[in-house]
Amino acid sequence: MLDSQVESERRPQETSRALNRQIRRLVIRGLLPFLIVLGIWQLVAYLAQGIGLVDVATAFVRLVVQGDADGRTLGQHTAMSVYRVTLGFLAAIVTGVPLGIAVGRYKVVDAILGPVIDAMRPIPPIAWIPLSILMFRTNITGAQVFIIWIGAFFPILINTTAGVKRTDPVHLDVARTFGATERQILTKVVLPSAAPEIFAGFRIGFGIGWMCLVAAEMIGGGLGLGYLVIIAEQLGRTGETISAMLVIGVIGFIISYVFLQIERRLLRWRREVSI
């Protein structure tokens, strides 16, 4: 009798406590970060040109609907940027993964290319801008994709190499006892075993490539979020500059999140193994 009374009293209390926890979570992980971001931008906008978030919001809406001074909408700019980054990122995958496998698996390749990679890696992608313009001459897209490729290439390469080197020797022996060819060892043992590191390399590489975007689009090209950041500021439209920066931030965030989710799902086996 007494027990059941206590039970029935506890239940609504517990559900309300659970609800409280839910609300707390939402405030801490969602609302507060959002407000802090808004605060930062308010501060930046005010310091830069004495404008407020409302002005930024107005500029944003105008960019989406009417477009910039040349009538190009935010959607067009964004699409162009995503296009360029995708090209650079794909080029980095196509070159970085095979090279990373070669360096990670074959000692001779490692001995020859390891020092080369270590010497090239510390050069910031932005430092390549003048050379890329010289190399690609009138092909501005080529020069831009090149910068993004430089940014994404090294994280992908380094992570792939590390992942391949981590392959458990006993797994290689297992494959050999079944008479596996080198090709089969690569596709059925080395690649799946290195997949977690390779995928982390994709995520980091995409992030850095995306950051190189602004720099790459400073070269010109007439479209792109990085270009918009520069050109709007030159025209004194700080609201548009901030809008473009915000879009760069949000898209970078979303893509990184998506990569992380895919990584987690794909690599269910690794999490438990590493414990």
Add this chain to the structure above:
Amino acid sequence: MSGRPKLTVRGIVKSFENDDGVLRVLDGISFTVREGEFLSIVGPSGCGKTTLLKIVAGLLEPDEGEVMIDGEVVGIGHSRVGYIFQQESLFPWRTVRENIEFGLEIRGVPPEERRQLSDRMIDLIRMRGLENHLPHEISGGQARKTELARSLVTSPDILVADEGLSNLDAQTRNYLQEEFLRIWQETGSTVIFVTHNVDEAVFMSDRILLLSNVPARIIDEYVVKIPRPRKRASPQCLEYRARILDTLRVEQEKALARQGA
């Protein structure tokens, strides 16, 4: 047990270079395993048992000597030996079934046939219902059985197990010893079973080879004439055990004396 010779190992010598110079690990090892035989190799830790198995399996090249299977000399990279490694060796990204099918994939067996064969193995190791689990979701003993199935499914000429049942608790080990014997009898495989556990060797083997310390040589051979199924603590088993342990002790004393001199 009087089948024809399945495996012949002749005059195997193998040395490794280390910081102190050259270390001779195997010093002229020769033996024969008959078809369907269960042979155990017992020796002290670090005496080169794994090296010997890897040479038999074509993973390592001997400095001298040769390995013959069905009267045919086999070299490095042959794939006629199923190998159960000392450490856990399942692919952690593959399910139990996908692990079992690995060797079949390597050999290019079509999917339907792979499935049939792995189904048979899953029943043989009595792991029906666990076939879609990942290695981290099964126990250590189940992992060992899956490794056994992965090695057996390609019907190797010989199955070698390197300390296959160490690193397991006593209960699981006893259970797996019986499972291993059951599967050996059902499949009629030829087995080389490496262990440092004398009880295990006596309980399971038709014949036992004793290896010395490094550089390893075969110092003795025991044909275990106890009818199956055996009982672990039977007087016969204990008698074999005592004789083998005596020989090992004498060997150990000799080794110590050598070191002293």
